[in-house]
Structure formats: C-alpha cells, structure tokens
Amino acid sequence: MRPPPLALTSGHQLDGGGGSQADLKLSLQQPQPQRVVALPLRHNRRNPRQIISQGKSPTIQPPFPWATNHRAIIHSLKHLTETGITVVSGDVQCKRCNRQYQIEHDVKAKFAxxxxxVMENKxxxxxxAPPVWLNPVLPNCxxxxxxxxxxxxxxxNKKAINWLFLLLGQMLGCCTLAQLKYFCKHTRNHRTGxxxxxxxxxxxxLCKQLEPNGPFDRL
Structure with a gap:
C-alpha cells in the first residue's frame, strides 16, 4: 500500500520529483537583513580647569618688573631681592574725590x-577667606x-592685573569672582565655589609663589 503524499505547509507545490524541496531549503537559508542600531555619539569630556583658549600664547609680556612672563605668576621674594626690587607700586583711585595716584608697598615688610x-590662622x-580679606579696609585718600x-x-585685561600689589595691600578682595577664577585657572588651582x-x-x-618653602600649602 502506497503512503499518502506529504502535505506542504509552506504553500509550495512539488514540481517533477521533489526539486521544490531543495528550493525551499535554500530560501530558508537566505541571510536576513541585519538591523542597524545608531549608537549615541560620545563626547570626550575635557577638564576646563587646565584649558587655555586656542590661539593664546603660553607666555606674555611681563606687565610689571615683579611679574613673570606667565599669566598670574609673580617672581619669588628671593628673585626680587637679588634684582633689587624692594618696593612695588600700583594705581589707585579715591571713591570720593576720584583722584588717581600711585601707592607703594615695601615687599618684605608687607609680606611679613x-x-x-596665615601662620596664626591657617x-x-x-x-x-576671613572677613578682613573679603572686605578689606581701604587706604585713606x-x-x-x-x-x-x-x-x-x-x-x-586680566593678564595685566597687578597681583603682587594687591596681595601686599591685602586688597585681593576688591577683585571680582571672575578675576579670582582667572588666577586659579592659570595657577592650576580648583576654581569653583x-x-x-x-x-x-x-x-x-600668591604667598606660595613669593616663598615656595613657606607654610602656604593647603591642608
């Protein structure tokens, strides 16, 4: 007794002796198109702390004899003494009469x-910064x-700020937050907060720049 013919569930009909089964097998082995998944772009985060804008020179013309050719960097006390710089000056203006003139500071006396x-209160x-630094007592006219x-x-221009004069006169508190952040940026200090x-x-x-071996490291 002959067995019943096989039923094809794929909708294909046998053609002349079973050749369609090979065709069906080949069709099932055809590679399926792969899905392309777009991955989100990754941006490398750069630390803004140490970045200097492109196009800026790493060195500058020193704005004062006591300043170096690097932004926000002053010479050490040893260098100033050896080169005969004992007094620094800076431009000031009276808030009442608007007169402008210069004030001088003795480097060693003021830094002492x-x-x-700092040593007593660090x-x-x-x-x-204590209140006396935040709101400095200004000179009399x-x-x-x-x-x-x-x-x-x-x-x-921030690169021309007279940092040593402001330090010795304890008037750094007159700087804006942006100016102070500029100093910290170029001296590799944390500048948020x-x-x-x-x-x-x-x-x-600044004290550390004047006296590198002094007690001016952060705790």
Missing amino acids: EISCY YKLNDR RFCGQENCVKPIMAQ AKDRVLFLTYLG
Missing part, C-alpha cells in the same frame, strides 16, 4: 604681615583725607 597672619580658616575710600584700579573659597586659594597661591 601676611605671612604671620588652621582656623577652613579653606575660606591723601588728597581729600577721607577714610577707607581708596580702591585699586583694576586692569581691564563661593568667592571666599576662591579668594583664600588666591592668597595662598
């Missing part, structure tokens, strides 16, 4: 005051005689 203050400050009214004249924190780092950073 700041050094003593462990109490908790990485934050030599022309109109008004007290606490002579402010430093800030250079519009409130003004009292960035100002503290600026004071310590």
